[in-house]
Amino acid sequence: xxxxxxDDVDWRHGRAPLYVFHGSDAAHEVGRAAFMKYFSENALxxxxxxxxxxxxxxxxxxxxxxxxxxxxxxxGNMTTGGSESIFMAVKACRDWARAxxxxxxxxxxxxxxxxxxxxxxxxDVMDLEVRRLPTGEGYRADVAAMAAAMDxxxxxxxxxxxxxxxxxxxxxxSLSDLALESDTWLxxxxxxxxxxxxxxxxxxxxxxxxxFALPGVRSLSADLHKFGFCPKPASNLFYRFEDDRxxxxxxxxxxxxxxxxxxxxxxxxxxxxxxxxxxxxxHLGEDGYMAIARQLADLTDAYVDxxxxxxxxxxxxxxxxxIINFAAHGMDIFAVAEAMESHGWLPGLTRNPxxxxxxxxxxxxxxxxxYLADLAASATAARSGGTSELKAVY
Ligand SMILES: Cc1ncc(COP(=O)(O)O)c(C=O)c1O
Numbered sequence: 439x440x441x442x443x444x445d446d447v448d449w450r451h452g453r454a455p456l457y458v459f460h461g462s463d464a465a466h467e468v469g470r471a472a473f474m475k476y477f478s479e480n481a482l483x484x485x486x487x488x489x490x491x492x493x494x495x496x497x498x499x500x501x502x503x504x505x506x507x508x509x510x511x512x513x514g515n516m517t518t519g520g521s522e523s524i525f526m527a528v529k530a531c532r533d534w535a536r537a538x539x540x541x542x543x544x545x546x547x548x549x550x551x552x553x554x555x556x557x558x559x560x561x562d563v564m565d566l567e568v569r570r571l572p573t574g575e576g577y578r579a580d581v582a583a584m585a586a587a588m589d590x591x592x593x594x595x596x597x598x599x600x601x602x603x604x605x606x607x608x609x610x611x612s613l614s615d616l617a618l619e620s621d622t623w624l625x626x627x628x629x630x631x632x633x634x635x636x637x638x639x640x641x642x643x644x645x646x647x648x649x650f651a652l653p654g655v656r657s658l659s660a661d662l663h664k665f666g667f668c669p670k671p672a673s674n675l676f677y678r679f680e681d682d683r684x685x686x687x688x689x690x691x692x693x694x695x696x697x698x699x700x701x702x703x704x705x706x707x708x709x710x711x712x713x714x715x716x717x718x719x720x721h722l723g724e725d726g727y728m729a730i731a732r733q734l735a736d737l738t739d740a741y742v743d744x745x746x747x748x749x750x751x752x753x754x755x756x757x758x759x760x761i762i763n764f765a766a767h768g769m770d771i772f773a774v775a776e777a778m779e780s781h782g783w784l785p786g787l788t789r790n791p792x793x794x795x796x797x798x799x800x801x802x803x804x805x806x807x808x809y810l811a812d813l814a815a816s817a818t819a820a821r822s823g824g825t826s827e828l829k830a831v832y
Pocket of ligand 1 (some may be wrong): 520521522524
């Protein structure tokens with residue numbers, strides 16, 4: 439197995455800008471030990487067999503509801519990832535819309551161009567349309583354009599906190615106002631940064647409001663397995679109203695085994711992921727997450743300063759958290775990326791506009807000087823070179 443992975447990107451030393459996240463060595467070990475302790479248990483059986491896991495899941499959800507300022511009566515559950523949380527939110531919303539008389543099929547979802555692809559995945563399965571509108575200032579959602587794109591068939595508005603491509607938080611306050619005025623479901627996709635944003639706020643960074651404190655936010659997804667620093671697969675989906683979670687549930691009893699109910703697309707779920715999320719959250723606590731947030735904020739500033747010190751490179755947007763995207767004047771940024779690849783760095787790429795993208799976690803601390811040195815050399819090579827044939831892939 440080790441031999442099979444011999445050509446893998448050296449992600450442990452920060453050479454992968456996506457897919458993997460790291461908070462602290464201790465949190466990693468705590469998560470791993472808890473996962474292994476519950477390696478065989480199945481979270482599907484939490485209600486009938488694995489009561490400890492059920493309690494852990496409930497407590498993880500409680501911590502999340504508290505963190506995202508959910509009002510009394512709000513509920514949530516764990517899922518296996520951001521895509522599944524989004525899928526279930528869209529399903530709940532669709533079923534809510536079906537029960538309304540003033541919203542008519544075929545249904546559509548109105549989202550910024552920067553929203554995650556998972557909304558289209560969900561829409562594809564459920565035969566919904568997604569209307570993606572160009573982003574506005576600073577690559578944040580253009581709320582006026584979104585409002586203009588809505589019609590009697592619109593069931594959901596989407597805002598990201600932050601969006602994956604640019605790491606900026608959409609104007610959720612304005613989206614919340616729009617959702618209330620139009621009686622539309624607003625889903626906040628806080629999958630990528632949701633679990634660290636509150637701690638950036640607490641260490642004094644300027645984080646715009648994005649959670650249930652805004653009354654139009656009806657559901658919110660936040661991934662534990664990203665900047666919650668918990669092992670995969672683990673995410674949370676939260677609903678402001680208990681009735682909405684009921685809409686998200688799947689119930690079926692026309693088969694030999696009787697009543698079957700799940701809040702997730704998956705049936706069997708790794709018990710280890712539930713136990714690990716519980717353990718990591720309790721291990722880190724508020725102080726632990728704040729300490730990591732402080733390190734990440736400083737690390738991001740250092741990367742941004744280093745990148746902007748290289749002639750021709752500039753940040754497309756000032757990052758709200760630790761997700762960066764930078765572009766180039768006077769050279770093709772994809773040619774820079776191609777040169778970085780030859781130095782052993784997996785480049786994250788975006789298009790419209792072209793950029794180099796990275797989600798910085800503590801994996802990226804030790805390699806910063808090497809990264810910036812290779813980036814400066816790559817920019818020099820690209821300045822005198824041509825364009826690159828690289829394509830943006832996730
Ligand atoms: C903003 C956002 N939403 C949703 C997702 C999907 O999450 P997952 O890959 O866990 O399904 C991601 C993944 O990066 C994301 O960045």
